[in-house]
Amino acid sequence: MNDHHDVEERLRAALRARAGDFTGSPDAWQRTLARGGDPTTRLHPGRSRFGMIAPLAAAMAVIAVATGLLIQRGSPPLGPATAGDATPAPTTSGSPAVLPPLSPTHGSLPPGTHVPAACVYATPPPPVYKVTNASAGSMPAPASDWLTKAPPATPVVRVDVTYRGDRAVTYLWFTRHNGGPLALVGRIAFLLPATGANLDTVHWDGGYGFVTAVSAGHPLQSVLIADNRLVTYEVGLVSGHVASAMVTPFRGVNSIDALSGPTATVPGLVISGHGFPAKVSVSPVPSTPTYGSGRLVARDAAGKVVGTDYVNPASFGDWCTPLVVADRYQEPGGGLVFSTGAALPQVASVTAVLPDGSQLQGGFSGHPEWNEPYYWGWQVRYPLKDASLTVTLLFKDAAGRVLGHFTTVPGQNPYAPVKR
Amino acid sequence: MATSGRAGCPYNVEATYAGSPAPPGSEAVVAELFAARYGEMVRLAGLLGADDAEDVAQEAFARLLDRHARLHDPGAAVGYVRATVCNLTRNRRRHLGIARRSAPPGLPEAGATLEQAVIVREDHGEVLAAVAALPRRQREAVVLRYWLELSEAEIAAAMGIAAGTVKSLVSRGVASVGRKLEALA
Numbered sequence: 001m002n003d004h005h006d007v008e009e010r011l012r013a014a015l016r017a018r019a020g021d022f023t024g025s026p027d028a029w030q031r032t033l034a035r036g037g038d039p040t041t042r043l044h045p046g047r048s049r050f051g052m053i054a055p056l057a058a059a060m061a062v063i064a065v066a067t068g069l070l071i072q073r074g075s076p077p078l079g080p081a082t083a084g085d086a087t088p089a090p091t092t093s094g095s096p097a098v099l100p101p102l103s104p105t106h107g108s109l110p111p112g113t114h115v116p117a118a119c120v121y122a123t124p125p126p127p128v129y130k131v132t133n134a135s136a137g138s139m140p141a142p143a144s145d146w147l148t149k150a151p152p153a154t155p156v157v158r159v160d161v162t163y164r165g166d167r168a169v170t171y172l173w174f175t176r177h178n179g180g181p182l183a184l185v186g187r188i189a190f191l192l193p194a195t196g197a198n199l200d201t202v203h204w205d206g207g208y209g210f211v212t213a214v215s216a217g218h219p220l221q222s223v224l225i226a227d228n229r230l231v232t233y234e235v236g237l238v239s240g241h242v243a244s245a246m247v248t249p250f251r252g253v254n255s256i257d258a259l260s261g262p263t264a265t266v267p268g269l270v271i272s273g274h275g276f277p278a279k280v281s282v283s284p285v286p287s288t289p290t291y292g293s294g295r296l297v298a299r300d301a302a303g304k305v306v307g308t309d310y311v312n313p314a315s316f317g318d319w320c321t322p323l324v325v326a327d328r329y330q331e332p333g334g335g336l337v338f339s340t341g342a343a344l345p346q347v348a349s350v351t352a353v354l355p356d357g358s359q360l361q362g363g364f365s366g367h368p369e370w371n372e373p374y375y376w377g378w379q380v381r382y383p384l385k386d387a388s389l390t391v392t393l394l395f396k397d398a399a400g401r402v403l404g405h406f407t408t409v410p411g412q413n414p415y416a417p418v419k420r
Numbered sequence: 421m422a423t424s425g426r427a428g429c430p431y432n433v434e435a436t437y438a439g440s441p442a443p444p445g446s447e448a449v450v451a452e453l454f455a456a457r458y459g460e461m462v463r464l465a466g467l468l469g470a471d472d473a474e475d476v477a478q479e480a481f482a483r484l485l486d487r488h489a490r491l492h493d494p495g496a497a498v499g500y501v502r503a504t505v506c507n508l509t510r511n512r513r514r515h516l517g518i519a520r521r522s523a524p525p526g527l528p529e530a531g532a533t534l535e536q537a538v539i540v541r542e543d544h545g546e547v548l549a550a551v552a553a554l555p556r557r558q559r560e561a562v563v564l565r566y567w568l569e570l571s572e573a574e575i576a577a578a579m580g581i582a583a584g585t586v587k588s589l590v591s592r593g594v595a596s597v598g599r600k601l602e603a604l605a
Binding site: 016033 | 447451454455458459462463465466467473474477478481482485544547548551562563566567594595597598601
């Protein structure tokens, strides 16, 4: 048993050791001074200002603070819509059903803002997978580096995934580092419709394992196989549709689904054979305007759920509304909090309407330096005993006009209770 | 109203100064802070999983240069830079489309040798992997607590969350790491 103190000391030692691997360059100050212009685009000079919106909104999920939070439980139900309301206010019943749906036409959007007409909640067709054995010669140019640094101990398998118009190619094999245990190696490239196949634009991530590198800018990752441990890679795609793909080595699992959004269940592909010592799954995760709502659900041959893991598909693309609920978590005091970034400058307040018509006023917070002008974190908290309630979140502008709403339905939308 | 909530941000900015240029001397002040803290910020970005920790740290200081004059409390500059590093790292990871919930913090960067990775694995890999498997907020809180040894209030400021939430995040994070290490034992 690891006691608390021992764990703390191991944490300190491991983080201290790892921190020592990061050092600054001698000309860092000069390079810092040389940075100029619009600070919002410095990190990614090729991106438009609006290109920051999705990541910032997603990031806002973690920067909402309790400051300014005002709970007004039991306050009168919302009254009639004020003059000039873009949409009607809810009735005193508080029933979400009477609210108008969120519309992409929220008045004057910031210049250049694109709001997709279609909402991501439509269930997309399932992904199409194609599995082939890959020879070294058929792999992209960087493969010589990959294979040198992580020599295959098994055949190399290529998995092509097509999902909602995007494609991803994944090369998988197992390697043995210095005679150590077999480790899964994956190399994933997304074929972006706008740019065509470009294996140099690989975005690469991996987890629960250890990483080596194969070439500058192209880290190659491997995952040690652990008995009955659901281990995931998550690889996001800055594209309009497929948000993430996972590579999961596991035992005792017969199928795996990716769940994200209120309705989307995306069947993953379970790969066995090919000389692999363990089954591997690959699946895209449907994009969603929420963050952190994705899950992988692994089942055995009898259909029994044997493991789940959360995945965090990036919310790029498919931005069906600029009002985004991105996170839900329990506060230590027993409250349940919804938080997110508000992607419209007009949004000035957020209110949770409970089924009995009572309202909880949320607060906005954030650091002016942290966000684009269009983003402010907000949160609204209600007692934990209400966690199973359907709650409607209303967003209003400074004049009190309802800009839109979002209805949370525990168990049916991304806001099923999440333990953190 | 949004503005009332915004006023609660940890580093208040004097609105009337918005857009004003940094006064003479600001660069020197930031340079001094840079000399003292740059390495720390690089390491923080690295531990939080930034793909280019130096880039993040430099950007954070560049933003401080832009806005140092507007910081209501110059003494908050360190906290501001720290918070900016946290936020930029998050944004960066989102931009890359990678959600490294499962990734070890501060993964060896491109160019690192396999041997380095093996060393990390042998010494601390289990712990780092367990930290990496934490939910994002827990991971950030744990890194800020056990690497930077920040107080709950400082962690709250860096993460932009309530101080009361920090304790819970750290506690849950440590417990989760402990369970994972125990399972591996």
